[in-house]
Amino acid sequence: MPELPEVEVSRLGISPHLIGQHIEQIIVRHKQLRWLVPDDVHLAEGHKVNHVRRRAKYLFIDTDVGSIILHLGMSGKLRIVNSETPVIKHDHVDIVLTNGVCLRFNDARRFGACLWQSVNDPEIGMIAALGPEPLTSDFDGQRLYDLSRTKSVPVKNFIMDNKVVVGVGNIYANESLFIAGIDPRKAAKKVSKKSYLELGDIIKQVLAKAIEQGGTTLKDFTQADGNPGYFAQHLRVYGRKGQACEVCDSEIQSVTLGQRNTFFCEQCQK
DNA sequence: AATCTCGCCTGAAGGC
């Protein structure tokens, strides 16, 4: 399940193979992803890739006429192959370049997406509505504090809200709250300003570190699996229900918040 | 306006 760091590492991995190359053809084998892949993606054919950008967990492959937007969802994987490479199960979309290189999108669960944004059209609504990037100065603990004053939802749900800040998925929400010592069940408006200021910094640190580690362990995207996978990163609470807390040795608890599995230490997180 | 719930998917894991 790609979180923001995985998406950023994917961007870094595929960019050098795409930038400056021309798109020869886009092959859609299975258009029924999270949303139907629009026929307009073919408008990119014949155009040069200018940039590969990331916004939240969306990747944008920019051309002069518009952008192909990719989202990896839960199980999406990108790999760079030769266009002759035989397809495997769940290879849904190919972006074939004129030099024979191909960006291949594979997604077993099809929670991912492939969309089209024309340069002439207004920005797709759901993209326009996204909150700030966590690793920019547009996001900090002060913002968390300010926006949380009227929110009674659990703080974990709050920091996973895309309008508050993008790119904080379930794993990093759990980990960040553990490091910050905040009980994930606590109402967002009940969390102190001091705690939010710390949490803001922690979210930045956790995400930045994961990207850094992903960069160093980056798998070759031309390999068969094409998957940057999980970083050699130590998770302190996520998935550790029933195990001992590393700090205080008490048992890690789990509850469901916002229909997502939530892990925390009752001793360390208040 | 804020919050809650549902649903899209398939593969892995666990129970019998």
Place this chain on the structure above:
DNA sequence: TGCCTTCAGGCGAGAT
């Protein structure tokens, strides 16, 4: 071995 059930989860859409 193999079938069945459960769980995982990003995130928009629609209901409350």
